[in-house]
Amino acid sequence: xxxxxxxxxxxxxxxxxxxxxxxxxxxxxxxxxxxxxxxxxxxxxxxxxxxxxxxxxxxxxxxxxxxxxxxxxxxxxxxxxxxxxxxxxxxxxxxxxxxxxxxxxxxxxxxxxxxxxxxxxxxxxxxxxxxxxxxxxxxxxxxxxxxxxxxxxxxxxxxxxxxxxxxxxxxxxxxxxxxxxxxxxxxxx
Ligand SMILES: N[C@@H](CCC(=O)N[C@@H](CS)C(=O)NCC(=O)O)C(=O)O
Numbered sequence: 001x002x003x004x005x006x007x008x009x010x011x012x013x014x015x016x017x018x019x020x021x022x023x024x025x026x027x028x029x030x031x032x033x034x035x036x037x038x039x040x041x042x043x044x045x046x047x048x049x050x051x052x053x054x055x056x057x058x059x060x061x062x063x064x065x066x067x068x069x070x071x072x073x074x075x076x077x078x079x080x081x082x083x084x085x086x087x088x089x090x091x092x093x094x095x096x097x098x099x100x101x102x103x104x105x106x107x108x109x110x111x112x113x114x115x116x117x118x119x120x121x122x123x124x125x126x127x128x129x130x131x132x133x134x135x136x137x138x139x140x141x142x143x144x145x146x147x148x149x150x151x152x153x154x155x156x157x158x159x160x161x162x163x164x165x166x167x168x169x170x171x172x173x174x175x176x177x178x179x180x181x182x183x184x185x186x187x188x189x
Contacts, residue, residue, distance in 0.1 A: 002053040003065075004043060006031050008188040010093055010155035011062040012050040014148045018066070020182040022073070063090065066144060082145050085133070089148045092126040095119055096152070096161050127167055134169040142177070150177050158188055 001024040005012030009031075016026065030036040031049060040047045044060060052059040052068070059065050063086065070076060078086075099119060103109045109116055130149060133139065139146040153174040156162040164171035177183055 001025070002027055004029060004040070004051040004053070005049045006036075007186075008155075008158075009049055010151040013155070013186050013188070014144070014151040015050055015062055015065060016186050017147050017151070017180075017182050018075075018144055019069070022069075070144070076143050078144070082143075085138075085145050086148060088126055088129065089145070089152055092123060092130075093148075093152050093155075095123050095126075096156050096159075099123075100159050100161060123162075127162070127170065131167040131169050134173045139173060142180075146177075150174060150183070154178075155188075 001022075003012070003015060003019070003024055004027045005016070007028055029039055029049065031040060031047075037047065040049065040051075043053065043058065044051050046060060048060065050062050050065060052065045059068055070078075099109045109119075134149075139149055150173070153164060153170055157164050157174065164174060
C-alpha cells in the first residue's frame with residue numbers, strides 16, 4: 001500500500017496520523033516542483049494529493065481513502081453527525097487552501113469584495129461552529145474527525161492564515177494534541 005502526498009498538506013497529514021500504526025509506504029512529493037507534478041500526473045489526472053495505491057486500485061481524495069481503509073481495517077464507526085462534521089471540516093479546509101493559493105499568487109485576500117467577503121464570512125462561521133463544538137465537549141476522542149480538525153487548525157496556524165488566539169477552545173484543543181509522537185513526526189514546520 002502506497003500513500004502519495006506532501007509533507008505540508010493537511011489532507012495528507014490527517015491520513016498519516018490516522019495510519020500511525022499501519023504498515024504502508026509514504027511517497028512524499030513536492031507538488032509544486034516540475035518533478036513532483038510529473039510524478040503526480042503519472043498517477044492521477046486530477047494531480048491532487050493524497051492518493052492511495054493498493055494493488056491495482058488507485059483511490060483519490062482523503063475522504064474516500066479514509067472510508068475505504070476504515071472499512072478494510074475496521075477501525076472506527078462514524079455516526080451521521082461525524083460525517084457532517086467531516087464535511088464542515090473539509091469545507092473550511094478547502095476555503096483556506098483557496099485563500100492560501102490566491103495569496104501565494106499575489107492576490108490581496110483581505111480586500112473588500114464579493115468573493116472574499118463571502119469566503120471570510122464562511123470561514124468565520126465555520127471556525128465559530130467548531131469553537132462551540134469543542135467548548136461543548138465534542139472531539140474528546142482522538143479519532144478521525146478529531147485528527148482532521150487538528151490538522152486543519154495546525155495548518156492554518158502554520159500558514160499564518162488565522163490567529164488561533166481568537167478561538168481559545170480551538171487553540172487549547174490544538175495545543176493539547178501537539179505532543180502525540182506521530183503528530184510531532186508529521187509536523188510540517
Ligand atoms: N478533497 C481533496 C482535497 C485535496 C487537495 O486539495 N489537495 C491539495 C493539497 S492540500 C493539492 O493536491 N494541491 C495540489 C494542486 O492543487 O495542484 C481531499 O480531501 O483529498
